[in-house]
Amino acid sequence: MIEPGLQIVTADAADRVDITVNMGPQHPSTHGVFRMLLHVDGERITAVEPFIGYLHRGSEKLCEVETYRQIIPLFDRLDYLSAFNNELCFVLAVEKLLGLRVPERAAYTRIILCELNRIASHFMFFGAFGIDAGAMTPFMFGFRERERIQQVFESVSGARMMHNYFRPGGLNLDVPDDFVDNVRSLLPVLKRGLEDAHNLLTGNEIFLARTKGIGVISAQDAIDWSLSGPMLRASGVALDVRRDEPYSLYERFDFSIPVGDEGDCYDRYLVRMAEIEQSIRIVEQAIADFPGGPFLGAVPKLIRPPAGECYVRTENPRGELGVYLVSTGERRPYRVKVRGPSFVNLSAIQQLLVGSYLADAVLILGSIDIVLGEVDR
Amino acid sequence: MTVRLTTVAPSPFRPAAEVALLLRERLGVEAAVVIDEAVFFVPPDDVGTTARRLRDDPALAFDYLRCLSAVDYVDYIEVVYHLLSLSQRQKAVMKVRLVEPDLTVDSVVGVWRGADWHEREAADLFGVAFRGHPNPRRLLLPDEFEGFPLRKSYPLAPLPSEDVGEEEQ
Known part of the structure; x- marks a missing residue:
């Protein structure tokens, strides 16, 4: 029964109908509070209007009224799935302005924690991406592995997520005595978890049909949109800050950069899976010759970098995290600009979704792997 | 598998001093070396043309x-x-450098599309106007928000007093 007043759209007219579909901000598959308006013609997306800012907390403004050590917890809360990587970028910027040297033990600890954080973040992606593709089990598997890593983080910093552990010049505390043993016994678990993950999704026919050739972005476009991390590498550009401009002590470690060919959702997935393997390799090398010595260098009690500025970038699980730090020689920074990888990668959704099916929108958004804490800051 | 592994170490970045010379030669700008970057200034009206040359000149690229x-x-x-x-x-x-009241600068979205949200953010939080931006809507703040919160004149209440923020350790 057709309600009175309801317009019956004939096939001819439907060809010309532009329908707007609202998605978010409270949509379970927008990975947080993100909203977009999708203009569709039939099943095809013709234009995308993204809306962000629902989680904007003014982190950059807060940085201007906090002292340097007080800012570290703020960075935890940007990309909360890779908090160690965020802290690292900020403390490196402060160290660069101060000209501080970091003891080897601290640098190694940072690398181990950051790489474990990358693995945890990628397992989280694996789970969430599985759900986006319509599979529930990957989420359970991804979280199982991630939880084991969180336990190590907790034993080191006391917190599962907001660690507040790195300091300019080193670390807040030394690692516990059983740290190396804990990490050593964790690695086989992660390897088995990665194998499980591959068995579950990588060759799965439904998964392949959903992800191959979907959401393609060419290398040229990826560079133009300033994409970074797995988003850029899946399109065939081998840019990885860890190798291009080694920071901390990354130049000492032997690892490869996984690069995709197609630039589609599947390649982005594969690149992240391959990165887990490489991160495990780095952690293996780091615990094999884990150095002794102090965990904190000679740091002034009051951190007051000389007037100046620097831009420091590190390779986060999601791409290039940049901190543009301007100091006027005060106890607080004059300006902190955070170039979040999710922020920049997400902006390309305006192009990524156009031309694809509405049903793939969730999947393509999932393949960007955003964290809205860092998009909105 | 469509993913390959690259192990080749890339060539290091050109030293900032050399980049500064190159910039002087190709663009006629005086670049200063700040830590490890070559920094140069352009007048507000030249941003669009300079950006295009920075991208299209094969020696700069x-x-x-x-x-x-x-x-x-x-x-x-x-x-x-x-x-x-x-x-x-x-x-x-x-x-x-932009001086009030004319906080207008060319948008570079046509040169690097990655500038899109960065420019909208700067417009939203600082009140900088980007001439020719294809979609100059607000980005982070609600539509009815007044003022530019990242300006120094916009206070974050309460203002920091000298005894706030006792250093730890």
Whole structure:
């Protein structure tokens, strides 16, 4: 029964109908509070209007009224799935302005924690991406592995997520005595978890049909949109800050950069899976010759970098995290600009979704792997 | 598998002093070396043309915009462009100073599309106007918000007093 007043759209007219579909901000598959308006013609997306800012907390403004050590917890809360990587970028910027040297033990600890954080973040992606593709089990598997890593983080910093552990010049505390043993016994678990993950999704026919050739972005476009991390590498550009401009002590470690060919959702997935393997390799090398010595260098009690500025970038699980730090020689920074990888990668959704099916929108958004804490800051 | 592993170590980035010479030669700008980057200033009206030359000149080939920031120095607002050339392996920083009341600068979205949200953010939080931006809507703040919160004149209540923030350790 057709309600009175309801317009019956004939096939001819439907060809010309532009329908707007609202998605978010409270949509379970927008990975947080993100909203977009999708203009569709039939099943095809013709234009995308993204809306962000629902989680904007003014982190950059807060940085201007906090002292340097007080800012570290703020960075935890940007990309909360890779908090160690965020802290690292900020403390490196402060160290660069101060000209501080970091003891080897601290640098190694940072690398181990950051790489474990990358693995945890990628397992989280694996789970969430599985759900986006319509599979529930990957989420359970991804979280199982991630939880084991969180336990190590907790034993080191006391917190599962907001660690507040790195300091300019080193670390807040030394690692516990059983740290190396804990990490050593964790690695086989992660390897088995990665194998499980591959068995579950990588060759799965439904998964392949959903992800191959979907959401393609060419290398040229990826560079133009300033994409970074797995988003850029899946399109065939081998840019990885860890190798291009080694920071901390990354130049000492032997690892490869996984690069995709197609630039589609599947390649982005594969690149992240391959990165887990490489991160495990780095952690293996780091615990094999884990150095002794102090965990904190000679740091002034009051951190007051000389007037100046620097831009420091590190390779986060999601791409290039940049901190543009301007100091006027005060106890607080004059300006902190955070170039979040999710922020920049997400902006390309305006192009990524156009031309694809509405049903793939969730999947393509999932393949960007955003964290809205860092998009909105 | 469509993923390959690369192990080749890339060539290091060109030293900032060399980039500064190159910039003088190709663009006629005076670039200063700040820590490890070559930093140069351009007048607000030249941003669009300079950006295009930075990208299209094969010796410069700055095809990747790393970051675009605005900084409020009270007397003027500085817009900072962090650039990278993937093919020429070099970095540079372009700066432009804007003085009130004319806080207008060319949009570079036509040159580097990655500038899109950075520019909208700077417009939203600093009140910088980007001439020719294809979609100059607000980005982070609600539509009815008044003022530019990242300006120094916009206080974050309560103002920091000297005894706030006792250093730990």
